[in-house]
Amino acid sequence: MKILIIGGGGVVGQKLGRALAARGVLRGRNINRITLADISTPADIADARIPVEAVRCDIADPASVAACVTADADVIYLLAAIVSAHAEEDFDAGMTINLMGTLNVLQRARALGTKPIVVFTSSIAVYGGEVPDPILDHTLLNPQTSYGAQKAMGELLLNDFSRKGFIDGRGLRLPTVSIRPGKPNRAASSFMSSILREPLNGQEAICPVDDDFPHYYLSPRKCVENLIKSGEIEEQSLGQNRCMMMPGRMWTIRQLIDAMTAVAGPEPAKLIRWEAQPEIQRIVKGWRFDLQPEKSLKLGLTADESFEDNVRYYLEDDKPSA
Amino acid sequence: MKILIIGGGGVVGQKLGRALAARGVLRGRNINRITLADISTPADIADARIPVEAVRCDIADPASVAACVTADADVIYLLAAIVSAHAEEDFDAGMTINLMGTLNVLQRARALGTKPIVVFTSSIAVYGGEVPDPILDHTLLNPQTSYGAQKAMGELLLNDFSRKGFIDGRGLRLPTVSIRPGKPNRAASSFMSSILREPLNGQEAICPVDDDFPHYYLSPRKCVENLIKSGEIEEQSLGQNRCMMMPGRMWTIRQLIDAMTAVAGPEPAKLIRWEAQPEIQRIVKGWRFDLQPEKSLKLGLTADESFEDNVRYYLEDDKPSA
Structure with missing residues (x-):
């Protein structure tokens, strides 16, 4: 093989x-x-x-x-x-x-x-x-x-x-893969990892949408x-x-941040700066988020249980050692 | 313009x-x-x-x-x-x-x-x-x-x-355009015109599917x-x-033939030979026929009123003069 x-x-x-x-x-x-x-x-x-x-x-x-x-x-x-x-x-x-x-x-x-x-x-x-x-x-x-x-x-x-x-x-x-390790890329969804990854690594990050923005992860x-x-x-x-x-699963930005706080404490969330970016918003607001993947679930594919799992996986698999 | x-x-x-x-x-x-x-x-x-x-x-x-x-x-x-x-x-x-x-x-x-x-x-x-x-x-x-x-x-x-x-x-x-004038072409749907056009022109034609085959015309x-x-x-x-x-409108082969008979009398239908063609059936039976074109109707596009109209249009617009 x-x-x-x-x-x-x-x-x-x-x-x-x-x-x-x-x-x-x-x-x-x-x-x-x-x-x-x-x-x-x-x-x-x-x-x-x-x-x-x-x-x-x-x-x-x-x-x-x-x-x-x-x-x-x-x-x-x-x-x-x-x-x-x-x-x-x-x-x-x-x-x-x-x-x-x-x-x-x-x-x-x-x-x-x-x-x-x-x-x-x-x-x-x-x-x-x-x-x-x-x-x-x-x-x-x-x-x-x-x-x-x-x-x-x-x-x-x-x-x-x-x-x-x-x-x-x-x-x-x-779905949007998050928390994606490494550097930001040129996907419009890049911030959906950055706003968690950078704070978990002790760095600032910019969130270009409001905290009620829902997406599929x-x-x-x-x-x-x-x-x-x-x-x-x-x-x-x-x-x-x-x-x-x-x-995947649908979460709002607020739910992502709450999951990060539940796993890693209150400090990371303080490193997020809120700064609207109209060009990014135009793309990501055109995407859909309320998805029912019946066929793939039937074939045995699975989603994460909670976004807290996503945060833990990042810490276990990807977080650069200090 | x-x-x-x-x-x-x-x-x-x-x-x-x-x-x-x-x-x-x-x-x-x-x-x-x-x-x-x-x-x-x-x-x-x-x-x-x-x-x-x-x-x-x-x-x-x-x-x-x-x-x-x-x-x-x-x-x-x-x-x-x-x-x-x-x-x-x-x-x-x-x-x-x-x-x-x-x-x-x-x-x-x-x-x-x-x-x-x-x-x-x-x-x-x-x-x-x-x-x-x-x-x-x-x-x-x-x-x-x-x-x-x-x-x-x-x-x-x-x-x-x-x-x-x-x-x-x-x-x-x-939709499948019928009655299409001229010669048969290499569309799998070609017979959906031929079985009407050739008989209306006094010639034999082959129908490769059963008469309850539904399609959209x-x-x-x-x-x-x-x-x-x-x-x-x-x-x-x-x-x-x-x-x-x-x-368009959904009709069975039987309805097409009945419309031809209603407009042009009983003789043309006698010129249809029934001969199953598995390769054509494989293609056309994969097509869908129960269509609801809400958007285009709203924008002012229209279908035929009846298949008798289609037969009449052929006789008026396209039938070769004898």
């Missing part, structure tokens, strides 16, 4: 690589190799018990994709993307990576003729606009950002390539667990749409 | 060109020129009172698109497509024309900087799979053919290019009326999804 993680240099890709290396098994078979691929050569996995290689791959370039996506890959995780605010600012970059890059990977997988499993990360940013609450499995994808539109097109490609038998695809619409730890389960689901259980919401 | 019809050589494109030429006005402005573009230079419009030009355009080729889509086009109708059974047989042709061709036209329109109106024909083939009846405006697009998937991606592109202000797009999911005459109205809707009325069902 050989596994390729495209986007293996990102937060989720690195955690997924480490979790798979620690597990050593997928779909009941031993993992013989994990390849982490990204636009810059990803960090390696320290102390992995199985061979891990890190390679450079530009999914916008079919030759680079051909070199990286090879016939021995049994499972391909396709996580690489230009994130929301970045794709909104730079329309062409989003189209090149999120649409054409996804298409390049799928066309390469098709050309191999090996029907690999492809686990694709979509996003709840595919939801938006005039659709009634709650969002159900059969609700229209109505994105109000270029990122969301490009992810929704990726889902259609994944489904059609799967229906044709070119690949065995599975698409998961990720999942911890990195659960996200990785769900991505592994998504690779293990039997193909015949997926039905006529292989793309679904990954379970 | 200059109008470009890409796919102007097809049945709907030719009828639309003639209707616009006869009307002479769109959006309250005189039409100064109509350009019909297609992969083969389209037939001209006889006796048009306004200048009509017919040009060759291959939407798969950005240079050909650049030559055809020019800054003086106020309204662009994008009708060109590889149809359903053809796109199912030849996956690459469908991707090249239906996805990349649509993208080429939209990117060219964006590059012009003139924000033209773009009326895009999608299809009810975007619906399918596991979604509950009836299909509503906010129902998931869940295509079960490559044609449907490519049209659904075209809708996402049209919406996002519109949201960004690059174009003023409108997308209409066409619109006459060519109403389809063209609706496309003209779609170009006239004010942008602010379109909301956060510019793509919608075009109204």
